[in-house]
Amino acid sequence: MSESPLVSHIYTADPSAHVFNDRIYVYPSHDRDTGVSDNDNGDQYDMVDYHVFSMDDVGSEVTDHGAVLKLEEIPWAEKQLWAPDAAERNGKYYLFFPARSHDGLFRIGVALSDKPEGPFAAEPEPIAGSYSIDPAVLVDGQDAFLYFGGLWGGQLQHYNGNLHDPAREEPTGDSPAINPRVARLSDDMKSIVGEVQEMEILDEQGQPLRADDHNRRFFEAPWVHKRGDTYYLSYSTGNTHYLVYATSKSPTGPFIYGGRIMEPVVGWTTHQSIVEHRGRWFLFHHDSSLSGGRNSLRCMKAKEIFYDEAGHILPVKV
Numbered sequence: 001m002s003e004s005p006l007v008s009h010i011y012t013a014d015p016s017a018h019v020f021n022d023r024i025y026v027y028p029s030h031d032r033d034t035g036v037s038d039n040d041n042g043d044q045y046d047m048v049d050y051h052v053f054s055m056d057d058v059g060s061e062v063t064d065h066g067a068v069l070k071l072e073e074i075p076w077a078e079k080q081l082w083a084p085d086a087a088e089r090n091g092k093y094y095l096f097f098p099a100r101s102h103d104g105l106f107r108i109g110v111a112l113s114d115k116p117e118g119p120f121a122a123e124p125e126p127i128a129g130s131y132s133i134d135p136a137v138l139v140d141g142q143d144a145f146l147y148f149g150g151l152w153g154g155q156l157q158h159y160n161g162n163l164h165d166p167a168r169e170e171p172t173g174d175s176p177a178i179n180p181r182v183a184r185l186s187d188d189m190k191s192i193v194g195e196v197q198e199m200e201i202l203d204e205q206g207q208p209l210r211a212d213d214h215n216r217r218f219f220e221a222p223w224v225h226k227r228g229d230t231y232y233l234s235y236s237t238g239n240t241h242y243l244v245y246a247t248s249k250s251p252t253g254p255f256i257y258g259g260r261i262m263e264p265v266v267g268w269t270t271h272q273s274i275v276e277h278r279g280r281w282f283l284f285h286h287d288s289s290l291s292g293g294r295n296s297l298r299c300m301k302a303k304e305i306f307y308d309e310a311g312h313i314l315p316v317k318v
């Protein structure tokens, strides 16, 4: 059974959900109909602002707090406001977002507010050392980690370590798959401390997932949540359209592949967040059901998820 969209007055995607002050806040992309045909570069995802949504609980009325950050307010960004995330630290709220800058490369920016619902004011420059797309931030005690990365239109295959190498393509065969990146954030959340690291995602034998293992290898939408002393890295496998997860006892990994969370939905992309609210766990994700299957016009949804006694996430029904 496919649940209802959380909102249907605008198209929304890539929902990053957080609980602030016991209320659920969701930070999605805001899809719009641009008339651009679908291609592997993702040109059809040409978004120009972000809205914030909130609700008392999953299933209760959803408030649209309006456009809280617009492309024209971000000096360094040229186009494509893709999947954002938000975090709270020391009473301030931070919206992390990717955008394509004027040189054609995606970078990640940060915008600040005193309130979870914004509006947010963007820093004048992207975060130094950031690249690619799909930022997700975990505040873990005194530490904050920025996870990011996405293949194809998200450009991650064109990086060798942290250096842009346009000739580099997605590996094939038994080469190790490309993995998301992680970096420690400074106390003011505006910069990366130390080196950006490539994460490790290993199979049950402790071997890196192979590049040709398209059913399990990372593609985009990294998200890390913590349950007990276990860190769960969830992500999309992209061209095979699964949501999967891996676990670790460290926020930076290595992560061991754990299984599938969700089967493919209507639409090409799939992108998730997982959050605890009042002792229950929820998966926020999107599909293209609201637009009758148009890949770039998506709608966010939420459903409760469950774990078994060993901590495995039980697959959800689509």
Ligand code: FUB
Pocket: 013, 014, 029, 045, 082, 083, 133, 134, 150, 220, 221, 269, 270, 271
């Ligand atoms: O919304 C644009 C892109 O589509 C996101 O950044 C990806 O994760 C995919 O959902």
